[in-house]
Amino acid sequence: MSMTPDTGLERDDDLLHRVVTELRRPVALDPALDTRVLDVIRSGGQRRPGRSMPLAGAALAAGVLLALLVGKAGAPAGTREVRLRLSAPSSSYVSVVGDFNDWNPAGTPLRPTGNPGVWTVELRLKPGRYHYAFLLDGRRWIRDPAEPPNAESDFGTPTSVLTVS
């Protein structure tokens, strides 16, 4: 199949030139981004990436590399990746606690995103119905506003339901 050579498309193409000029204009990213990355690295308990790290050895705490592993050979079969996000600007530590981690308050920390105050984590879950809540700074519970409330919140603390199909 023949196609117009790229040089033909590019040469004397005022429209393309204008578009590309515009798209190459710099975009100012948050200058604190680098600092946040270093904070995540420092808080991950893993300071030095080894020369011949296996993937498991490279895993940072906070589930940062969980998503890197998914879809590769080590990913559990029959599971789906789910990303949770929460805006908690005044918190310095956020974890998610639920049926998927035996309600362990320290089991699944979220990490800060590039958007200040927003936290995120990826989970690999089998299809099913999960109850969970976020724990802010180890003290304050909040349910996930992005998912339906759980009718079975029996202990006075609202929780949410995540359905993985």
Added chain:
Amino acid sequence: MRPIRPIAVLMLLLLQASVLAAQDRRLGERLDPGTAAAVQRLVDSAHATGLPTEPLVQKALEGKTMGASAERIQEAVGALLDRLVHARDALGPDAGQAELTAGASALRAGLAPASLRQLHALRTGSSLAVPISVLTDLVVQGLPPDEATREVLDLARNGRSDDEFVALRRRMEERLRTTDSGAPP
């Protein structure tokens, strides 16, 4: 007859062992001994009757993490066991763990067992866990049970996939949001 008796005793012991769930290590580690033993008995009951045990363990762990009293934890686990029994009554003896867990949630949300039975009758062959979950979530978020049941049954009748049930939930949630905010639907 004498040689038979020890064998009978042994069989009885084996039978007894087979209906007891394995001692759940998590209960012993996280709960006080009395609560752990009480919850373990409920877990054993569920196991003996073929009901899922993991939701019961999770309920107990949730209670512990949330700082609930021992009595409250036992009460919540016991109530969940009851709902699982009723869910199986509605969904039939072949219902899987995920379906029963979802069914228990549905009953807690106030759905009638008849809704579960209707779903069960319509969608034979594939798991009902997601349709029941969607039905429950819709009701919890304020959709009248009759309407929610009708919407979910319509999909089930047409043999739709789980993803389509989830999509239905998102559509209805959006509708509920706009209705709540006073915007035209």
Added chain:
Amino acid sequence: MSDSDAALVARTLGGDLEAFAALMARYRDSFGLYAFHMLGNREDAQEAMQDSFVRAFGALGKCRDPERFGAWLFRIVVNRCRTMRRRSHRGRNFGWPLPRDVPARGDAADGLEWREEINRALARLRPHYREAFLLRYVRGLEYDEMAHVTGANEPALRMRVKRALDHLRELLRDVHDT
């Protein structure tokens, strides 16, 4: 004279986080620009960049050619953008977004309008067309480099670029002519 990428990678592997900070400073803005146009808004671009840097740090020992750290990191960024875009179906962070954060630098109104038209058109391209277009024209990659980054073969990439251009021309024709 600034350190080479290889030197900074070596220092990072030796535990010097300042060296990694220097690598981030070196690539943040140019790769961030790609993420911005690929994802359509600054918040997601920042998130993609942050995730990419953290992942790159964790996997740095697997960077076989530290002199080409930039190319290696860019592959991570491209993959990260793809993953974030795919998650849009969960309805959390994407509609398909029209860019909300087009930088304004005191331009005249018509300049802003033109910029918005471009971003709107870009957002309407199919993601793999948009990706190919950005790699080719905004990043300025050769087709063999694009193949390395995307995993797609060169003829497919040429086709994607051509289609992207055709669509952009169509979408922007009226605005451009005026």
